[in-house]
Amino acid sequence: MHPSPSPKEELNRIIESARRLGVEIDEEEALQWLTAMAAVQHDEITVDARHGVYGHKVSLLDFTPEDLAHFRQVGQIVEIPDQPGVVETALALSGSAAQSKIQTYPGDCDYFERVNIKAPSKAEACRILGETLRQKVLSTASGDTYRFIEVKLGSYPFDGLRDGKPVKKGAPISWSLADVQAAQIVVQDSQGNPNILTWEEMAQEPGWTKLDWVIACPPRKQLANASNNLDVTWEAPDGTILPLDGQLDPYFQEVYLEAESIPLFTKLAKQVAADAMDQYVEQLEKEVKKYVTKSLNYGKAAKRMYNVFRLKGLYSEAAYLRELFDEPATILYQISALVRTVDEASASGSEINQETITEQLDELILGAIEVLEGAQEKQIVRRLLRLRTLINDPSRKREQEVLEAQAELMDEVNAFFYDRLMAVQSIRTYIETLQQ
Structure with a gap:
């Protein structure tokens, strides 16, 4: 041998x-x-106390803090804000942005955010999510250094046509700024009948939730697509935690940007399969x-x-x-x-x-x-x-x-x-x- x-x-x-x-x-x-x-142990979490970031040790080996100030600045545009006692969050870099030590030419500026909503019921948690997302979109629609592109929320309940293009049952719904402002979209069913899908209704089964912007943050002034992929959970009054999309995402590729979010991360990490x-x-x-x-x-x-x-x-x-x-x-x-x-x-x-x-x-x-x-x-x-x-x-x-x-x-x-x-x-x- x-x-x-x-x-x-x-x-x-x-x-x-x-x-x-x-x-x-x-x-x-x-x-x-x-x-x-x-x-490296398979579940080893490391904290970089000097720079205030943390994550799986495998991820931190590929991350350099050189652009940390830039990423935190962009993070202020894309992040879902905390609401004391109701919404608690942990924002992280993901994708090539989290591998800045080796990805010299990253394609996009991707973020991942754990969003935990404390509410008396799942329905109320979903309502809070829908309201929070809508406020986020409307408050970051356009500015000198950013422009909102779309948000994904909910899934199509049937096969049909939207703006003349086919959509499939179960596929995620993309909402433009105009759609979010109207808080509804119109989809034709197989019989050709128009059906109104409201933002509030679709938020009750949010599914894959993601927001996208174009950003041009100083001092770089370099354009990039910035996305924030959300992993949303509902925390019931008895402490039970339920992922609103059906599955709690693992933590093997993110670099978390604020050490203050460690308590939330620790609480959610215990729920990972x-x-x-x-x-x-x-x-x-x-x-x-x-x-x-x-x-x-x-x-x-x-x-x-x-x-x-x-x-x-x-x-x-x-x-x-x-x-x-x-x-x-x-x-x-x-x-x-x-x-x-x-x-x-x-x-x-x-x-x-x-x-x-x-x-x-x-x-x-x-x-x-x-x-x-x-x-x-x-x-x-x-x-x-x-x-x-x-x-x-x-x-x-x-x-x-x-x-x-x-x-x-x-x-x-x-x-x-x-x-x-x-x-x-x-x-x-x-x-x-x-x-x-």
């Missing part, structure tokens, strides 16, 4: 693959990370499978694989992916996301400074020039320049330019990640198993 390879031996195997592809790996830093990961990590990994692997089979996006697949590998103990493969996210070409992933962000920031009614939007487009163009070559560079830069001239044009022509620019950029991102994922035999085998 052969002895298991040491972390150093595993790392050397990955480094050899990386070098063949021109991917640079800091061997000393990677080995330190591998050693730290090997010592014993097999929460297994369920979380299973869900991530379903998403990876989707992105390597049906909805091809090897960039998104790589980001999810990184979380899968580090939680399943495949640390050498995770270390390799850490380095991929720092490669200059991955800026194309960020550019693709920001093309849509620029479009939303410049939409009718936006108060975001036009100069900020133009400067952001200029940065995208320079970024593309830096990492692309030849015909690919010319094509994508030409398209971004065309989008720059259309920035004040709300026509379908601009919409088409945005879609085509995103598609071309994602083709480049897919090619980059596909080549580098499939070049490492263990990762290739993992992907091919999911594709079967």
Whole structure:
């Protein structure tokens, strides 16, 4: 029986693959990370007292406090505020924003917030949630540094048509600012009859709850999509806690921004299922499978694989992916996301400074020039320049330019990640198993 390879031996195997592809790996830093990961307990929570943040130790190993002030500033826009004795919250970074040490070019600015509502009944908790969300949307509709995009609340009770487009029973309902202001939407049923779905009614079964903005916070003035994914619970008078969407989310990827919320986090963490990590990994692997089979996006697949590998103990493969996210070409992933962000920031009614939007487009163009070559560079830069001239044009022509620019950029991102994922035999085998 052969002895298991040491972390150093595993790392050397990955480094050899990386070098063949021109991917640079800091061997000393990677080995330190591998050693730290090997010592992590599966439910270990760490507090960074100096910076006032906390989370699962695995998450904090990938987080740098360098941009903490910026993230807290954006957090003031997206967070659901506490209401003493009624609503208590714990705001966290998630996604690539929570992995700022390794994700040099994050696509979005994602937040996650635990919202616990104390109420005499579930119905009252749902009513409070609906009222709180509506007030949040109306108070952050538009400003110099932000613009509200949409909120998800409730699910369609039947198959039908909304604004001429088909909607499926059980799918989450998206509400624009106008919809929230009206507090209702109209959906045609299969017989063609109009049905009014009110905000108050839909809040009684909130389901997946998420808010989205475009932000351009100083001093950066860099545009980004900022989202806040809520995990809402009802706390009954007897102390029983019930997730309003049916399941309490685990805590393996967030970095919580305020140490004052530790008591709430601790209370809710006790309610997380014993097999929460297994369920979380299973869900991530379903998403990876989707992105390597049906909805091809090897960039998104790589980001999810990184979380899968580090939680399943495949640390050498995770270390390799850490380095991929720092490669200059991955800026194309960020550019693709920001093309849509620029479009939303410049939409009718936006108060975001036009100069900020133009400067952001200029940065995208320079970024593309830096990492692309030849015909690919010319094509994508030409398209971004065309989008720059259309920035004040709300026509379908601009919409088409945005879609085509995103598609071309994602083709480049897919090619980059596909080549580098499939070049490492263990990762290739993992992907091919999911594709079967």
